[in-house]
Amino acid sequence: MSSLAYTVADSTTMLRRNLKHQLRYPSLTLMLAGFPIVFLLLFVYVLGGQLGRGLGGSGVPHGDRSAYLTYVVPGILIITVASAALGTAISVATDMTGGIIDRFRTMSIARAAVLIGHVIGSLLQTLVVLVLVVAVALAIGFRSTASALAWLATAGVLLLFAVALIWLSAALGLAAKSVETASNTPMFLTLLPFLSSGFVPTDTMPVGLRQFAEYEPFTPVTQTVRGLLTDNPIGTHAIVAVAWSAGIAIASYLWAVRLYNRRRAAGSN
Amino acid sequence: MNNPNASAISARAVRKSFGEHIVLNGVDLTVAEGTIFSLLGPNGAGKTTMVRILSTLIRADGGAIRVGGHDVASDPDAVRSLIGVTGQFSAVDNLLTGQENLQLMADLRHLGRNAGRCRIAELLERFELTDAANKPLSTYSGGMRRRLDLAMTLIGNPTVIFLDEPTTGLDPRSRRTMWQIIRELATDGVTILLTTQYLEEADQLADQVAVLDNGRIVAEGTPAELKRRMSGGHVQLHFAEPQSLRSAANMLPNATPDLDQLTLQVPGAGCVASLRHVLNELDGARIDVEHLSIHTPDLDDVFFAVTGHAPLEPAHQEEEALQR
Numbered sequence: 364m365s366s367l368a369y370t371v372a373d374s375t376t377m378l379r380r381n382l383k384h385q386l387r388y389p390s391l392t393l394m395l396a397g398f399p400i401v402f403l404l405l406f407v408y409v410l411g412g413q414l415g416r417g418l419g420g421s422g423v424p425h426g427d428r429s430a431y432l433t434y435v436v437p438g439i440l441i442i443t444v445a446s447a448a449l450g451t452a453i454s455v456a457t458d459m460t461g462g463i464i465d466r467f468r469t470m471s472i473a474r475a476a477v478l479i480g481h482v483i484g485s486l487l488q489t490l491v492v493l494v495l496v497v498a499v500a501l502a503i504g505f506r507s508t509a510s511a512l513a514w515l516a517t518a519g520v521l522l523l524f525a526v527a528l529i530w531l532s533a534a535l536g537l538a539a540k541s542v543e544t545a546s547n548t549p550m551f552l553t554l555l556p557f558l559s560s561g562f563v564p565t566d567t568m569p570v571g572l573r574q575f576a577e578y579e580p581f582t583p584v585t586q587t588v589r590g591l592l593t594d595n596p597i598g599t600h601a602i603v604a605v606a607w608s609a610g611i612a613i614a615s616y617l618w619a620v621r622l623y624n625r626r627r628a629a630g631s632n
Numbered sequence: 633m634n635n636p637n638a639s640a641i642s643a644r645a646v647r648k649s650f651g652e653h654i655v656l657n658g659v660d661l662t663v664a665e666g667t668i669f670s671l672l673g674p675n676g677a678g679k680t681t682m683v684r685i686l687s688t689l690i691r692a693d694g695g696a697i698r699v700g701g702h703d704v705a706s707d708p709d710a711v712r713s714l715i716g717v718t719g720q721f722s723a724v725d726n727l728l729t730g731q732e733n734l735q736l737m738a739d740l741r742h743l744g745r746n747a748g749r750c751r752i753a754e755l756l757e758r759f760e761l762t763d764a765a766n767k768p769l770s771t772y773s774g775g776m777r778r779r780l781d782l783a784m785t786l787i788g789n790p791t792v793i794f795l796d797e798p799t800t801g802l803d804p805r806s807r808r809t810m811w812q813i814i815r816e817l818a819t820d821g822v823t824i825l826l827t828t829q830y831l832e833e834a835d836q837l838a839d840q841v842a843v844l845d846n847g848r849i850v851a852e853g854t855p856a857e858l859k860r861r862m863s864g865g866h867v868q869l870h871f872a873e874p875q876s877l878r879s880a881a882n883m884l885p886n887a888t889p890d891l892d893q894l895t896l897q898v899p900g901a902g903c904v905a906s907l908r909h910v911l912n913e914l915d916g917a918r919i920d921v922e923h924l925s926i927h928t929p930d931l932d933d934v935f936f937a938v939t940g941h942a943p944l945e946p947a948h949q950e951e952e953a954l955q956r
Contacts (some may be wrong), residue, residue: 366874376739384727387768462723466784469687471712472740 370473377480379456385488395450396492398553399443400499403593406439406562407432414563429504436500437589438561441581443496444521445552448528455481455536456545478623482529489525493518506595517591520604524584527608529551530615536623546615561585579609639698640665640823641686646695648681655675655681655846656692663825663840668818671827672935679827679846681721683796686825687717690906700792720797722777723784724769730756730780733763734787743787755783759813765830775806782813793817795826799833811836831935843938851938858934867907869896869914870922880919884910 385392406414407428415431443574458464458477467477532549539545556562558583559571565573576582583603591595641663648656655678663669673679684690686699689709697703702710717723725733734755738748756762759779764772772780776828777799785793798814799807814837818824828834834841835855843851843858851858871877873895880896881889887898907926914921 373740376736379739380736381730381807383732387727459893461726462719462721463725465689466717466718466723468689469712469715469717470740470788471709543889 366473367546370475370479373473373476374479374483377476378443378483379480380576381480381484382487384454385484385599391450391453392488392491395447395488396443396495398446398453399439399492399496401606402442403435403439403500404503406435406483411435417512417567418564432500432503432505433593434589435562436505437585438556438559439500439590440497440517440521440588441559441561441585442525442553442556444525445491445528445556445581447492448485448525448552450488451481451485451529451532452536452539452545452549453542454485455533456539456542459537460542478493478533478619479520479534482526485532486522486525489529490522493521507592509592512593513591514528520584520587520591520601520608523605523608523612527611527615530619534615534619535624537619555579555581556585559585560589580604580611583607638665639663641669641697641699643686643697644695646682646685646697646843647693648678648685648690649693656685659847659849661842661849661852663823665823666818666821667839668814668824668837670841671825671844672829672831672834673727673827673844674829678941679844680796680849682844683719683794683825683827684716687715687794688712689717693728713788714791716785716788716793718778718781718785718793718795718798720800722781724777724781726769729766730761730772730776733769733780733784737784737787742897745828748953751787755786759783773806775802775809775838778802778806778810779813782810786817788944790822792825794823797827797829799828799830800808807833829917843935851934857895859935866927867898867910868925868927869898869910870894870924871896872920872922875920880914880921881915883917883919904955 411428411431415427418426418430535548536545559576565576583600586600587597587604639662643661646659666683666745685692688704688711699711700714704711716908779804799810808944842849877889877894887896889896
């Protein structure tokens with residue numbers, strides 16, 4: 364077998380291992396899905412009536428609870444991606460603090476396999492969680508005018524962003540000294556969607572916050588998904604979203620691999 | 633395979649420090665193919681660090697190390713394809729079953745579906761884990777986990793195995809089972825380097841023993857050779873009154889009296905003839921010996937003699953913790 368074939372074979376083995384963990388202990392997956400679903404219900408039913416009335420300006424129609432549901436679903440999908448990525452940090456850190464990683468390191472297996480197994484495992488987990496969240500959104504009345512192709516593009520944008528956040532979370536999991544730290548450090552990822560156009564239009568925010576919200580990566584991704592699902596113009600948001608996702612993914616991947624190799628060299632922890 | 637001249641492991645002048653702390657300070661060791669070598673030492677002596685270096689987990693700061701003929705520093709992957717490692721802390725996946733753990737190893741060793749399945753069934757059988765194969769690891773006892781750990785190590789038929797304190801924390805029965813397994817592996821021609829802080833374990837298993845203390849090898853040889861260095865044991869005579877002890881001490885000038893304990897330590901009296909001689913002499917002088925005990929030398933004596941302290945020093949444990 365060539366070295367690429369070994370990498371694929373070993374990564375597949377590691378992926379199978381992570382999927383077994385997820386299937387055997389579905390509580391983590393359910394928790395990751397539960398978080399955005401609770402937010403969806405909270406925002407639509409508790410705050411949605413009032414927030415819907417406030418919608419308007421900058422191309423967003425003035426409306427009621429169902430208008431807010433339409434508005435908030437893209438934000439909820441983004442927060443779903445962010446919260447699902449938290450699981451990666453936890454599972455990577457759990458692995459790194461256990462004895463099994465030392466066993467892997469004394470075996471002749473493809474270097475990147477452990478991390479690739481985690482990242483693809485988390486990506487599939489994110490996909491499952493996204494499907495659950497969309498199902499709940501549809502059940503409470505969300506309707507989209509999007510074509511099948513637009514849904515496909517939505518999935519593509521969300522999964523590309525998921526790849527970026529999962530690699531970032533994997534790096535944070537590697538950087539953490541304990542599983543407890545690893546479950547806390549990526550928390551900011553679930554905060555950033557609130558400081559974007561995910562839940563309310565950015566032009567209702569005070570100036571400093573608005574500028575932050577307009578330039579942070581979650582806004583272009585949200586706006587792209589919103590544009591695709593509501594059949595509205597997307598403008599430059601799509602290209603900015605893709606650029607942010609690719610940039611975060613590449614930088615985080617390099618950081619994660621470096622941390623993984625350094626741990627290997629130092630051998631401590 | 634079993635060429636006694638070939639060395640499976642050879643290490644020269646191995647040095648390793650963590651920051652200011654020198655853990656290994658010029659360690660040399662050679663392990664012949666198909667033999668059991670025991671690295672003996674208290675906690676913090678550097679045993680685990682040595683195993684981590686030999687098994688490619690960490691790099692030495694200096695020295696030359698070859699395992700199975702391959703240089704550990706320049707060709708770690710060649711070394712990894714030959715070795716198996718079972719560490720002090722079980723390296724098993726707690727979220728999988730025993731069978732799945734073994735399957736994971738078979739897949740990573742690229743055994744192929746049928747060969748993997750056969751090997752797994754064989755190892756489950758051999759380590760008496762067949763009944764528990766499909767149970768989650770949370771139901772496994774300490775001994776079962778350790779056996780599974782070793783079975784995982786053996787999946788790829790390694791020719792050199794590192795066992796870092798393989799029986800620490802096991803009950804006596806599990807310990808004996810583990811010893812039996814280790815002996816069988818050596819019979820099959822596998823080279824084994826094991827670390828232990830139990831002198832009895834080294835004595836039971838090892839062909840060759842090296843005593844590691846403060847980062848240096850302070851004694852090396854077969855268990856028998858090391859014991860021979862200890863002047864052949866002694867007999868301890870216990871007396872009822874100081875007067876008898878003093879008289880006896882005068883008669884036996886080589887012996888060491890202890891006035892507090894009312895005992896007399898007579899060196900080299902472990903064999904029947906010299907014991908009879910000592911007792912006859914005391915009897916002739918009408919000196920009453922209350923009772924006596926015979927001490928054959930064991931590795932505890934060796935350890936004490938070469939390191940100047942008792943074998944267990946829990947005070948050093950922080951250093952082992954630092955290495956993790």
